Amino acid sequence: MTEPASAETASVRNPSARLIDGKAFAANLTQDIAREVRAFHDRHQVTPGLAVVLVGNDPASEVYVRNKALQTHRTGMRSFMHMLPETTSQAELLALVGRLNHDPEIHGILVQLPLPAGLDPIAITNAIRPDKDVDGLGEVNAGRLALGQPGLVPCTPLGCLMLLKAELGELRGLHAVVIGASNLVGRPMARLLLAEGCTVTVAHIDTRDPAALARQADILVVATGCNGLVRADWIKPGATVIDVGITRISLPNGKTRLVGDVAFDEAVTRAGRITPVPGGVGPMTIACLLNNTLAAARRIVGGAA
Numbered sequence: 001m002t003e004p005a006s007a008e009t010a011s012v013r014n015p016s017a018r019l020i021d022g023k024a025f026a027a028n029l030t031q032d033i034a035r036e037v038r039a040f041h042d043r044h045q046v047t048p049g050l051a052v053v054l055v056g057n058d059p060a061s062e063v064y065v066r067n068k069a070l071q072t073h074r075t076g077m078r079s080f081m082h083m084l085p086e087t088t089s090q091a092e093l094l095a096l097v098g099r100l101n102h103d104p105e106i107h108g109i110l111v112q113l114p115l116p117a118g119l120d121p122i123a124i125t126n127a128i129r130p131d132k133d134v135d136g137l138g139e140v141n142a143g144r145l146a147l148g149q150p151g152l153v154p155c156t157p158l159g160c161l162m163l164l165k166a167e168l169g170e171l172r173g174l175h176a177v178v179i180g181a182s183n184l185v186g187r188p189m190a191r192l193l194l195a196e197g198c199t200v201t202v203a204h205i206d207t208r209d210p211a212a213l214a215r216q217a218d219i220l221v222v223a224t225g226c227n228g229l230v231r232a233d234w235i236k237p238g239a240t241v242i243d244v245g246i247t248r249i250s251l252p253n254g255k256t257r258l259v260g261d262v263a264f265d266e267a268v269t270r271a272g273r274i275t276p277v278p279g280g281v282g283p284m285t286i287a288c289l290l291n292n293t294l295a296a297a298r299r300i301v302g303g304a305a
């Protein structure tokens with residue numbers, strides 16, 4: 001064995017972590033869902049339908065929303081896009097949600113967040129019928145998750161949990177540290193891990209010495225939106241690292257690049273397994289949205305069958 005003459009990155013010198021291929025896992029899951037959508041249609045003569053509502057014209061949101069529609073069609077489900085102007089009032093948005101709640105062709109409703117200033121995301125999320133709330137962000141589904149009862153689970157943490165179970169098998173007894181306590185990711189992630197029998201620590205903006213906590217983690221989930229926050233010395237050697245963060249940064253050459261909350265090139269030398277950005281958690285979020293839409297259609301149409 002000879003040492004590489006000029007290792008360009010730390011990961012080349014010490015290629016320890018196994019990459020968790022969220023993109024491939026999501027592609028497989030999407031194929032399974034497509035098969036189940038056909039079986040569901042054969043049985044009930046109903047095609048699951050997802051309504052996606054986007055208010056305003058944030059370019060990043062438009063990309064996600066278009067991607068969601070594409071993936072939805074790929075599974076054979078129907079996708080209904082509602083692009084509303086920035087000037088949409090709360091009453092208009094609530095009226096649309098009300099129509100979608102009653103529309104028998106719609107089994108899942110997603111209102112893209114964040115909403116423009118002046119629209120109350122809590123009121124709007126809670127206006128979605130709980131059995132169509134495929135984001136799992138309304139009070140009813142969040143409450144069910146908190147109580148350990150079945151319901152619709154937020155897509156990003158559900159996708160992270162699927163990856164963790166596929167990689168590690170049984171999670172019971174492992175120490176999971178979740179950095180970030182948002183209602184979208186951190187909190188529901190912690191509740192899911194608790195339900196799996198993990199010992200769960202949640203770090204947030206006021207946590208003192210988050211690195212010391214993170215170093216205790218067998219499973220480290222990072223969802224802060226601070227790109228590069230987690231450095232190599234935050235990671236217990238061999239730990240499984242799930243990077244939820246996704247930030248588009250500009251490069252000196254004028255191009256842009258997506259980066260996560262974990263300093264990947266460093267972390268890869270310490271972690272046992274790690275998700276990349278892009279190609280990790282992001283594609284799983286969309287696959288889980290489709291999963292939840294099928295689950296919602298099954299409950300609404302088939303009484304869960």
Ligand SMILES: Nc1nc(=O)c2c([nH]1)NC[C@@H]1CN(c3ccc(C(=O)N[C@@H](CCC(=O)O)C(=O)O)cc3)C=[N+]21
Nearest residue numbers: 064111112113114135155278279280281282283285286
């Ligand atoms: N009500 C609501 N529910 C959401 O789930 C929701 C939302 N609002 N608002 C915005 C965020 C963001 N989000 C992403 C989904 C997929 C990728 C994704 O597929 N990312 C690819 C890269 C995509 C690219 O190249 O831009 C990847 O990580 O590999 C990213 C981000 C869902 N969100």
